[in-house]
Amino acid sequence: MSFDGDRSRRDVLKAAVALGGASALTACLDRTADEPVPTGDPAAKPARQHAWREYVRHDEHGNSQLPAHQILLYVDFAGDGPPADDDRAALAATLDALDRAYAWRHEGLLHSVAYSPAYFGRFDESLPDGIDLPEPRALSPFESPAFDRQDAVLHLASDRADVVLEADRALRGERDAANGVSVPPLTDVATVDSRRTGFVGAGLPADHQDAAGIPASKPVPEASPLFMGFKAGFRGNQATESYVTIESGPFAGGTTKVIANLRQRLADWYEEQSHEERVMEMFSPGHAAEDLVEGVGSNLGSDSGIDRFVDDVAADARESGRVGHAQKAARANRDAEGNVRLLRRHFESTDDIGSEQPVASLHFPSLQRNVSEFEAVRRAMNGTDVTELTPAVRQRVNNGILEYIFVRRRGNFLVPPRRHRALPTPQPA
Template identity: 70%
Template sequence: MPSSDWSRRDVLKAAVATGSTAALAACLDLEPDKRPLRGSPASKPARQHAWNDHVRADNHGNVELPRHQTLLYLSLDRDGQPTESDRETVERALAVLDEAYEWSSDGLLFSVAYSPAYFERFDSALSGVDLPQPEPLSPFEDPVFDTQDVLVHLASDRADVVLEAEHALTGGNDEANGVGVDAALIDVLSVDSRRTGFVGAGMPAEHQDAAGIPGSKPVPEKSPLFMGFTAGFRENQATEDYVTIQSGPFAGGTTKVVSNLRQRLDDWYGEQNYDERVMELFSPGHAADGFVEGVGNNLGANSRVDDYVDDVEDHAHEHGRVGHAQKAARANRDSDGNVRVLRRHFESTDDIGSDRAVASLHFPSLQREISTFEDVRRAMNGTDVTEVTPAVRQRVNNGLLEYIFVRRRGYFLVPPRALRALPEPSP
């Protein structure tokens, strides 16, 4: 890849991570004459999570998520319930984005979600939605729980759009793509945490100079993720219809879990050879049958993990290890074989260790009920497999558990668009 392309990518990724006014100016300076298309508020889908038909797809129909993403965690500035004035302010702030940007990965995709702590501000209970407080989901994790009131998720292939939209919401500029800003979220909410990330072929390889990744720079250029393989195969993802709440006042919405995982990949690349990495990510059967080539793009639209869901114990005995995907898939299918969870994860180097950035993964997951995510997460633990053979231990030879560590997790309701502005629990 030409060095000029690397330099441009560096500027864009660094600008989103920094988030400053100067960073936004640097993004705009790169392509001053290529502004995104304006949006049509009336044409926006009723579902905030309706992204799949509005992003790029590969030759197999696999969704390619927007390359630049930002998560804003915010808390209401008042005690108790929000007022109607608060709701009007939030809706006006969000309406700017509706008008300013086309609903696409070339424009802006975004959603606003609410935590259990937000709904506890009200006297009445949340109606028709499974949204408990987060808790540890394994005996070996101790995450910090995100209990801020609101989560805003911004995503675009354009770094300038993500930054400009963020600045519009947080009072940093008075217009967005030519649309005047007359209200900001920070008029009624405070930003508690800002987290950014990236995904897509080339970006992890470019930004692998991070704690947790060997200095040999092993991440392949074609990989969309730090672990060196593609993900999000169309036939192994829940559909947006499937994860949509079907009844009650929040019908048309969904629930969202966002976890942050630190990655320690020195042993992943240093101690495991390619076949062993295939075994621990997919399944030992994938390696034995030679299904995976390179980063796995040859698999097309289906990872074929369902071929090996029933072989977990046999693989543990025969190969002394089991795969991450085959363990999770045991709980990620309903009685009709439908996939239950829609994953939209992306990488990050936001956090800084003692002297440099730290590799981590932001893992948004959509499902009708939070309990679905919890079922899949517990299946991924593979605690039952440790009883099959001493070769498989809780964090060794047990999928990816040796390499990923949960640092944060939050639970949220993503209401339908009509209820996106500080909703009541029983609207």
């Protein structure tokens, strides 16, 4: 297989992650065989599974650049009671092998395993007081997602497609070793119910816009890390990893993770709206009036500047007939001291779960100390209150980006600290 340049290389690597096929893996390995992947030292791994910030790339403003290639493996363990000690030891050995195979870095592998309320329901004892992990539920009057109630989700992330793919195949028992390290397969103790793949970062969405939900005019800018044409995840609008970390009890050092999957339908977003209108709906009408967002918004630096416009929601609805997505969400995304509550780590996908057709979608993992914090922010983003102020803003019209995104699935999970990552009981010692 030959590579004509960055663009075709990206195409092949991303297609390979989605396919997971042996020939695709070979293509990846051929391409990068001359660039060794750093191996890992299990003793050097951070105590928090969600510790990514220090280990990923940053842009010139200090914003995190998430690993370009990611895979989510939703798995179920055998039976429906507490897992066996042998299975716990086997899963621990599998995760330890991954730790030896790859450095905990963006050019190695970041990985984590998180457990659902259904998993903890296998035990007689309950989670400690203070762990806020409800079953997933619909969070708006206009969505009816399928709920991901599998036992656990494994998240793999790397800037190298060949790395996530090789780790994924070793976990699924399709190869014996990863980066030269023998890996006992995850599939010895679990069944993979759903495998979801994605990508994020400038260039990748533009390269993969040939997907249902994106108009044929190929509107996604090359500079955009996301299909919707803007950058997200400014440092000032994200919770820190410490903030989202559970502070006390057996799960101290852990966090909660809500993962939604949203379908995107961007024809009207791109074809019926100007850049100015998109800025109004994504950020706020004030951002458009003051011309604050150039192109994909890199000029915003390390903060979207949304705090200045949060109190304008009602006035903007009446005067501009539109309100912004970030503006609405931010209303519930600060604590009493002004700290940001959620750490969003979303990435794009063209998976159509259960079919072969590429469909523009978004995998939306969000980390927070309590799942209720996510739920409050999501309700603020619904903007149902705003629809009562003016007929111009309806539940899904002129109401941020709700006209273009459709929640298909949602699951809630607990990410234990590394020391309890293998099949934890609800009250680990």
